[in-house]
Amino acid sequence: MKNLTITIALSSIFLFSCGGSDGDSATETSKSDPIAKLSNTYWEKECSPYNKLSRDELKEAWNVKIKLSIDSSLRSTYRTEYFHPTDTECDSMMFDTLDISKFEITGKVISEESIEANGLNEIFIYNSGNRDFSPNYTLIYIDSEKLYFGQKSGSNLGETVETRHSSISLDNNFTQIIN
Numbered sequence: 001m002k003n004l005t006i007t008i009a010l011s012s013i014f015l016f017s018c019g020g021s022d023g024d025s026a027t028e029t030s031k032s033d034p035i036a037k038l039s040n041t042y043w044e045k046e047c048s049p050y051n052k053l054s055r056d057e058l059k060e061a062w063n064v065k066i067k068l069s070i071d072s073s074l075r076s077t078y079r080t081e082y083f084h085p086t087d088t089e090c091d092s093m094m095f096d097t098l099d100i101s102k103f104e105i106t107g108k109v110i111s112e113e114s115i116e117a118n119g120l121n122e123i124f125i126y127n128s129g130n131r132d133f134s135p136n137y138t139l140i141y142i143d144s145e146k147l148y149f150g151q152k153s154g155s156n157l158g159e160t161v162e163t164r165h166s167s168i169s170l171d172n173n174f175t176q177i178i179n
Helices: 002-019 023-032 034-039
Strands: 039-049 062-070 075-083 092-108 117-128 134-143 146-151 167-176
Touching: 002 092, 023 092, 034 167, 039 075, 092 134, 117 146
Parallel strands: none
Antiparallel strands: 039 062, 039 167, 062 075, 075 092, 092 117, 117 134, 134 146, 146 167
């Protein structure tokens, strides 16, 4: 009788441990799907130097904070706040800009750093400064609550699909804001 009780207990434990979960396929898909990872998210880049303004009088390195929101259709809105070059803590904003683009995720790409990223075609549809933005052909990589974009390297300037960025800087990222 004692052996029967032990056998039933062990059989129950075995059955629960083997067949307990098929996994939530929706959750598993969202973990591997870059569109699901990006949809309806908010990101922020802390105070950092920036010197890519097109006007000659603004060529010195400004400091910026960037807020990025991405909606379910992968429309992205960047709000960039500019701070005087000596304001390294980004305490007193001088001016800001608004840029809106559409993200198109292409497919898996291995970066020069051996990071499995995705290709990103970014088409700008609005900017508050009437600047002329060409499409940006880059990489996008999400690691937990960090978002990384590709960067220029060699002849990979991101101006065409053929010259898509092939490198990612892990030192330059956005942090996800969880509401």
